[in-house]
Amino acid sequence: MTIKIVDPLLVRLNLNVSSREEVIEELAALYYEKGIVTNKQKYIAAVNQRESDGTTGIGDGIAIPHGKSSVVSKAAVAVASTANPIDWNALDDKPVKYIFLLAVPEKSDNTHLELLSELAGTLMDDDVREKLKKVTNVLDLEKIFESEVK
Amino acid sequence: MTRKLIAITACATGVAHTYMAEKALIKGAKKEGVLIKVETQGATGIGHRLTTRDVEIAEAVIFATDTKVRDSERFKGQLILQVNVSAPIKDAQKVIEDALKLADKK
Numbered sequence: 067m068t069i070k071i072v073d074p075l076l077v078r079l080n081l082n083v084s085s086r087e088e089v090i091e092e093l094a095a096l097y098y099e100k101g102i103v104t105n106k107q108k109y110i111a112a113v114n115q116r117e118s119d120g121t122t123g124i125g126d127g128i129a130i131p132h133g134k135s136s137v138v139s140k141a142a143v144a145v146a147s148t149a150n151p152i153d154w155n156a157l158d159d160k161p162v163k164y165i166f167l168l169a170v171p172e173k174s175d176n177t178h179l180e181l182l183s184e185l186a187g188t189l190m191d192d193d194v195r196e197k198l199k200k201v202t203n204v205l206d207l208e209k210i211f212e213s214e215v216k
Numbered sequence: 217m218t219r220k221l222i223a224i225t226a227c228a229t230g231v232a233h234t235y236m237a238e239k240a241l242i243k244g245a246k247k248e249g250v251l252i253k254v255e256t257q258g259a260t261g262i263g264h265r266l267t268t269r270d271v272e273i274a275e276a277v278i279f280a281t282d283t284k285v286r287d288s289e290r291f292k293g294q295l296i297l298q299v300n301v302s303a304p305i306k307d308a309q310k311v312i313e314d315a316l317k318l319a320d321k322k
Contacts, residue, residue: 119228120282124236124305134229157306170231176260179231183258186232190239190305 071185071211074204075100076144086117086154086162090131093144093167102169105137109169112137123156126195130186132168141178142169143185145207164198185211221245221315222270223254223278224285227301230259237280237304238263244308250316257286266290275319278311280304295319 076096083089094110097103112133116122122131144167151161166189168182188194188211197210223241227233238254245252253270256263268290271277276295279285280303297315304311 116229120300120302122232124302130232130236132229132232134231157302168232170229170259179258179260182231183235183260187235187239190236190243 068212069181070208071181072143072145072208074208076102076142077204077207078144078146079201079204079207080149081146082149083152084150085152086129086131089146089148089152089165090114090167093146093165096144097138097142097167097169102139102142103135103137104139108137109133109135111135113167121155121157123154123158123160123162124189125156125158125160127151127160127163128166128189128195128198129154129156129162129164130166130168130189132170134170134172136172138169138171140169141171141174141182143167143182144169147201218249218251219316219319220251220274221276221278221312222266222274223252223280224257224266225254225301225304226257226281226283226285228282230257230283233282233301233305234258237301240304240308241278241280241311244304244312248309248312248316250312252312257281257283262286276315278304278315280311295322 098106103109112135123129146165151163154162225234225237255266279298280301282301
């Protein structure tokens with residue numbers, strides 16, 4: 067069986083944004099629309115709080131911001147790529163083009179959280195980073211993060 | 217002889233950085249030709265728990281943690297390199313080299 071970690075409905079490619087705040091706002095709005103987040107502002111506050119504890123820009127143009135909050139109804143990941151690189155105060159000081167925004171509920175079954183952790187781990191893989199740079203549509207993206215389970 | 221290290225990774229949310237640091241350390245150790253076992257202390261519990269035997273054979277312990285290490289009494293008397301969870305994500309090979317240097321000083 068194949069599990070798709072990335073939901074095509076939670077992807078925005080080539081976003082025309084110029085700041086971290088704008089990307090988070092866009093993806094948080096998507097979460098709100100889909101009912102994954104019940105209060106957008108509270109969720110964004112949680113994401114910003116986490117960001118102020120230390121950057122989530124992990125290098126190579128990738129950022130993995132996350133917010134853990136009681137307004138999150140289920141664990142999820144929303145993905146964006148930006149038309150132009152944006153500043154993220156990343157570990158390697160390079161601007162960011164790929165954003166994986168995680169929604170983490172206060173209470174969740176481990177299965178969903180493990181999927182998010184697996185996705186995070188995958189982002190350290192050089193092959194995955196190369197593939198990410200070649201993504202042109204949602205299907206490409208979905209494929210990178212498919213997970214085979216027995 | 218192949219050098220041996222062990223590590224613990226943990227972050228505040230316990231979902232993302234813990235596991236990125238784990239993967240980064242494994243990748244970095246491979247490049248350095250070092251054997252490593254990494255225990256993750258995340259939101260879903262402890263992964264790849266370090267055993268007494270692991271602790272015995274390791275030359276040094278890396279704590280790549282932003283939170284308190286669970287069951288840290290296991291490492292009493294061991295050489296410990298404490299870094300932020302983001303340190304290996306930024307440059308895992310440097311963290312590995314620093315841990316080896318710590319072991320060499322002994």
